[in-house]
Amino acid sequence: MQTSPSHRNSGKNYLAAIPLVATLFGCAPVPEVACVPGDGRSAYELQRVIEVAGRQGIATDGTHYFVSGSTALYVYSKDGELLQANKEPFLDLTMPANHIGDIAIHDGELFAGIEWFDDGQGTNIQVAVYDTANLAYLRSIDWNPDSGQVEVSAVTIDSDNDLIWMTDWVNGRYIYQYDLESGVYRGRLQLRPVPHRQQGIAYRNGFLFITADDGEADLEEPDSLWRLRVEPTSISALVTHELDLSAFNRAGEIEGVAWDETTNELLILSNRGARIVHGMPSGYYPGYDREIHEVYIFAKGVKRQK
Numbered sequence: 001m002q003t004s005p006s007h008r009n010s011g012k013n014y015l016a017a018i019p020l021v022a023t024l025f026g027c028a029p030v031p032e033v034a035c036v037p038g039d040g041r042s043a044y045e046l047q048r049v050i051e052v053a054g055r056q057g058i059a060t061d062g063t064h065y066f067v068s069g070s071t072a073l074y075v076y077s078k079d080g081e082l083l084q085a086n087k088e089p090f091l092d093l094t095m096p097a098n099h100i101g102d103i104a105i106h107d108g109e110l111f112a113g114i115e116w117f118d119d120g121q122g123t124n125i126q127v128a129v130y131d132t133a134n135l136a137y138l139r140s141i142d143w144n145p146d147s148g149q150v151e152v153s154a155v156t157i158d159s160d161n162d163l164i165w166m167t168d169w170v171n172g173r174y175i176y177q178y179d180l181e182s183g184v185y186r187g188r189l190q191l192r193p194v195p196h197r198q199q200g201i202a203y204r205n206g207f208l209f210i211t212a213d214d215g216e217a218d219l220e221e222p223d224s225l226w227r228l229r230v231e232p233t234s235i236s237a238l239v240t241h242e243l244d245l246s247a248f249n250r251a252g253e254i255e256g257v258a259w260d261e262t263t264n265e266l267l268i269l270s271n272r273g274a275r276i277v278h279g280m281p282s283g284y285y286p287g288y289d290r291e292i293h294e295v296y297i298f299a300k301g302v303k304r305q306k
């Protein structure tokens with residue numbers, strides 16, 4: 001049940017602001033469809049919002065949405081109907097685990113960044129692989145502790161270079177790459193600048209998109225989507241700001257990100273209502289008695305000429 005008066009009003013307030021946003025950034029003023037500025041060269045239009053059970057990750061095979069909670073996996077229809085769940089995803093893992101981050105789908109398999117997470121630190125990092133047909137556990141790819149990675153907040157599959165990429169929420173200076181087939185650690189890529197508090201990653205057409213929980217929810221600051229060109233053999237990559245997530249119903253904690261190739265839509269999961277301290281829920285904001293998890297679905301606009 002929705003308990004927040006501010007939330008009930010926020011949609012109206014946001015829609016009322018659309019003409020101004022459209023005027024400022026040159027997006028077409030389409031009634032009932034939000035136009036969101038990107039980096040000045042692209043635009044994202046908010047299509048719809050779906051409430052889900054999980055607070056961590058989002059992925060799609062083009063047919064269904066896959067959502068991760070901290071300790072569960074879910075399958076949804078694209079209309080937001082819950083179709084399937086695995087509420088014991090750690091059962092067959094050999095290392096103790098209590099946390100799933102953002103997830104990815106590749107070739108009928110779901111890849112999940114999993115660890116033991118406590119008080120802002122991760123251990124026992126692994127990429128666990130599940131069957132998308134039934135969410136059954138298949139195998140794990142162990143992390144290389146010598147890589148310097150100390151947390152796994154998200155994974156994505158770069159199918160063009162056959163790589164798994166992982167982000168680190170604790171120290172986001174690097175992202176880490178593993179061979180998709182062998183699971184062998186391939187190296188790390190330094191991000192310049194470093195998106196603060198990385199929570200999601202998604203690969204598309206030679207680019208990596210990273211969500212960062214860099215806006216302070218206490219101050220109603222929006223979080224961000226960042227973008228970089230994939231450079232597997234380089235030691236560093238330049239990162240550009242792609243999207244400001246002021247379209248969310250309330251500033252909160254941005255999480256997973258995914259691209260739906262079949263529809264050219266950007267999917268972002270975000271949480272609102274709970275205060276988060278050191279990465280752990282700690283009470284609620286006024287008007288909330290629970291944390292609300294939502295998937296925001298944006299249509300990618302046509303690149304404009306400068």
Ligand SMILES: [Ca+2]
Pocket residue numbers: 056101102153199255256
């Ligand atoms: Ca997360």
Ligand SMILES: [Ca+2]
Pocket residue numbers: 213214215216217221222223251252253254
């Ligand atoms: Ca935030």
